[in-house]
Amino acid sequence: MxxxxxxxxxxxxxxxxxxxxxxxxxxxxxxxxxxxxxxxxxxxxxxxxxxxxxxxxxxxxxxxxxxxxxxxGPALVVLGLRAEPAPLRVVVPPALRRLADETGENASFYVRQGEARLCLLREEGRHAVRDRLVPGSLLPLDRGAAGHVLREAPEGVVVSLGERDPEMAAVAAAVRGAGGALLGALCLSGTVTRLQDPARRAPMEAALLREAAALRRTLGG
The missing domain is CATH 1.10.10.10 (Winged helix-like DNA-binding domain superfamily/Winged helix DNA-binding domain)
Incomplete structure (x- = not known):
């Protein structure tokens, strides 16, 4: 009562x-x-x-x-990450910085928030033309590479070209923890022009998989 x-x-x-x-x-x-x-x-x-x-x-x-x-709402997730001495806020930002430095693209870490995805952590790339997002942004779960990872938890890399924005593209991979639990999606995003070429995208995919595997080892997966 x-x-x-x-x-x-x-x-x-x-x-x-x-x-x-x-x-x-x-x-x-x-x-x-x-x-x-x-x-x-x-x-x-x-x-x-x-x-x-x-x-x-x-x-x-x-x-x-x-x-x-x-x-x-997403503000509670962001506050929880700041307050909780959890491994995510310690180990994910360096991985995002490495990805942004190596590829020049925006590197983000997304988590599922109900039927949406929340940009929890972000490192801006060096390209002048890029998608503009800030941590705390909510995006659709049914569009974009990170959304597909959070919905379907696939192995390997997911690629999306122009799904959420006709000019933008992304590649994403799952980050898992203990017992293989899905913790979030590691994502690189840029223009369709830069990411549509498989040969140009291959080093980005390799970097994503490398960092996702390193995070999984660190987080007990």
Whole structure:
């Protein structure tokens, strides 16, 4: 039974109520409607909507399309990576820098976020013409090399040419951890002109597979 939060003896009541909204989500849940959030937190819907508006601005919650349903947002993943002394934030950035330096293309690390993919870490390439993304960006899961890796978890390298943007292309490989668990997708992205030639793309694919294998060894895979 949900219990309406009481005003704390110390601290800020609004913060506690906002946290109660975030912790209302359970593992594996995609999106919750307003009525269910109200039931779980014990908060009035009018109060909930004000809290949700603030959490949406911070990208801690995302609205599920036009419906009055919300899911946890990418800002929580980014904060978790910063706070957690996890191996990913230690070992992945050097791998991205090596890939960007070696190939000149943008190097990114994506994780699955519901039915989207989240750019968690990024190293810009040196080419003047390239796709412009920042960590925290959400992209479709059904388009782009990294999206296919996160959906299908294939072995080897996945190539996409002009799927998400007709002028952009990407190659990606799975990064696995203990027990072969899929941790994310390592990706190189650039223009279709540069990546459509298999001969030119081959060294990039080899570099991706090398770094993905090294990460897997480091992460216990």
């Amino acid at each position: 949900a219990v309406k939060p009481q005003a704390p003896e110390e601290g800020v009541g609004a913060v506690d109520r906002a946290l109660s909204v975030l912790f209302a989500f359970e593992a594996g849940e995609e999106a919750l409607p307003l009525a269910e959030l109200a039931r779980r937190t014990g908060l009035y819907k009018s109060t909930l909507l004000r809290l949700i508006a603030s959490l949406e601005r911070a990208r801690m919650l995302l609205r599920d399309g036009e419906a009055a349903r919300w899911r946890l």
